[in-house]
Amino acid sequence: MKILYFAKLKQLIxxxxxxxxxxKKKKISQIINELKKRNDVYNFAFKESNSxxxxxxxxxxxxxxxxxxxxxxxxxPPVSGG
Amino acid sequence: MKILYFAKLKQLIxxxxxxxxxxKKKKISQIINELKKRNDVYNFAFKESNSxxxxxxxxxxxxxxxxxxxxxxxxxPPVSGG
Amino acid sequence: xxxxxxxxxxxxxxxxxxxxxxxxxxxxxxxxxxxxxxKNQNNNVLSIDIELYEKMAQVQIKKIIxxxxxxxxxxxxxxxxxxxxxxxxxxxxxxxxxxxxxxxxFRFGEGLMDWIKVKATFWKKENYSNSSEWVNQxxxxxxxIDFSL
Amino acid sequence: xxxxxxxxxxxxxxxxxxxxxxxxxxxxxxxxxxxxxxKNQNNNVLSIDIELYEKMAQVQIKKIIxxxxxxxxxxxxxxxxxxxxxxxxxxxxxxxxxxxxxxxxFRFGEGLMDWIKVKATFWKKENYSNSSEWVNQxxxxxxxIDFSL
Numbered sequence: 001m002k003i004l005y006f007a008k009l010k011q012l013i014x015x016x017x018x019x020x021x022x023x024k025k026k027k028i029s030q031i032i033n034e035l036k037k038r039n040d041v042y043n044f045a046f047k048e049s050n051s052x053x054x055x056x057x058x059x060x061x062x063x064x065x066x067x068x069x070x071x072x073x074x075x076x077p078p079v080s081g082g
Numbered sequence: 083m084k085i086l087y088f089a090k091l092k093q094l095i096x097x098x099x100x101x102x103x104x105x106k107k108k109k110i111s112q113i114i115n116e117l118k119k120r121n122d123v124y125n126f127a128f129k130e131s132n133s134x135x136x137x138x139x140x141x142x143x144x145x146x147x148x149x150x151x152x153x154x155x156x157x158x159p160p161v162s163g164g
Numbered sequence: 165x166x167x168x169x170x171x172x173x174x175x176x177x178x179x180x181x182x183x184x185x186x187x188x189x190x191x192x193x194x195x196x197x198x199x200x201x202x203k204n205q206n207n208n209v210l211s212i213d214i215e216l217y218e219k220m221a222q223v224q225i226k227k228i229i230x231x232x233x234x235x236x237x238x239x240x241x242x243x244x245x246x247x248x249x250x251x252x253x254x255x256x257x258x259x260x261x262x263x264x265x266x267x268x269x270f271r272f273g274e275g276l277m278d279w280i281k282v283k284a285t286f287w288k289k290e291n292y293s294n295s296s297e298w299v300n301q302x303x304x305x306x307x308x309i310d311f312s313l
Numbered sequence: 314x315x316x317x318x319x320x321x322x323x324x325x326x327x328x329x330x331x332x333x334x335x336x337x338x339x340x341x342x343x344x345x346x347x348x349x350x351x352k353n354q355n356n357n358v359l360s361i362d363i364e365l366y367e368k369m370a371q372v373q374i375k376k377i378i379x380x381x382x383x384x385x386x387x388x389x390x391x392x393x394x395x396x397x398x399x400x401x402x403x404x405x406x407x408x409x410x411x412x413x414x415x416x417x418x419f420r421f422g423e424g425l426m427d428w429i430k431v432k433a434t435f436w437k438k439e440n441y442s443n444s445s446e447w448v449n450q451x452x453x454x455x456x457x458i459d460f461s462l
Binding site (some may be wrong): 005006055077078 | 430447
């Protein structure tokens with residue numbers, strides 16, 4: 001599954017996207033927990049995962065949403081355009 | 083006292099202004115009644131005097147407002163600009 | 165901070181452009197343009213005549229602006245309203261407002277337009293091919309105005 | 314009926330003018346221009362960088378527009394939003410709306426801007442002389458949106 005990072009989160013993680021493999025459907029919160037275990041950078045970036053926003057295939061979802069390997073997950077701080 | 087007429091009222095009365103003499107303060111409603119007595123034209127023009135609007139020296143007032151000879155009274159249908 | 169009444173057509177975008185340049189440091193520019201619609205309830209409007217009681221229109225608009233400025237923090241405004249003969253598709257009124265944050269401009273601009281509709285001494289007459297008719301004030305326009313001002 | 318994202322500066326009044334000419338028969342043209350303010354809480358802003366998740370921003374804005382169009386009768390709209398580096402006093406966003414009666418344009422334009430503020434995937438970073446900072450979404454912006462849509 002493709003994961004996209006934007007804005008401050010992209011800056012903290014140091015990349016704008018990556019691909020992970022998920023065999024069956026998984027909650028976003030579970031994915032975040034796994035990412036946090038990778039290293040200090042991820043752990044710090046997702047420290048306040050509740051204040052981040054999540055979108056699957058361009059639609060806002062919450063941390064309980066289930067994703068599958070063919071989805072595109074985007075994670076970012078609240079938007080600030082306009 | 084100067085009286086100004088606008089829009090449809092001006093058209094009905096056939097003039098845009100006239101001057102009447104009032105010795106002491108008078109209610110606008112009283113002035114309207116006197117004008118109505120003049121002839122059929124005025125009587126018809128002021129038939130629905132409640133749906134007209136009244137302004138003294140550029141401020142909206144109602145029919146109970148007292149005017150004196152130095153005032154400028156404007157009478158007109160509800161405005162429709164913009 | 166101007167309220168202009170004029171017979172002449174105006175180019176709204178030139179005025180908005182100039183206004184925006186004059187208010188370089190504002191974060192928000194609101195504008196509203198009111199134009200003559202070529203039809204009114206299936207009647208073809210050939211032209212409209214706008215009558216004006218100028219002195220009172222100035223007094224009333226300035227009064228509303230004073231009230232709105234106490235309530236909303238804005239940087240600048242411009243009001244242009246035409247009178248005399250106006251053709252379909254031409255502009256009648258322009259309101260432009262500059263502020264630091266958008267909501268102030270919106271509230272000021274919309275409130276101003278609402279009040280102009282019921283207080284500013286302009287009257288429209290629509291000319292059709294064989295007749296003409298004075299335009300009535302809309303019931304709804306009276307409902308829009310914010311009497312708390 | 315366009316939603317454009319672009320790096321390039323745009324001349325807002327040219328766009329408003331063209332839009333107004335394209336909508337000759339509309340009675341009301343609303344517009345809103347959002348610009349970069351040169352200061353933010355006493356910090357001199359030298360430039361801002363706007364990041365964009367383009368695909369999602371298009372999806373989200375189109376979705377809001379669809380909802381707003383069900384509620385308000387409008388003739389046309391145009392949205393332009395910039396991304397990349399933007400300088401103080403330059404425009405960031407333009408919304409123009411045409412309708413027969415003014416209230417539809419106002420409600421549509423303001424509602425659209427409110428939703429863009431909290432749903433459209435743009436992020437601003439302000440660059441100061443010695444540092445830069447991501448702009449936080451305003452608490453108040455979340456309060457403005459009309460969830461009944």
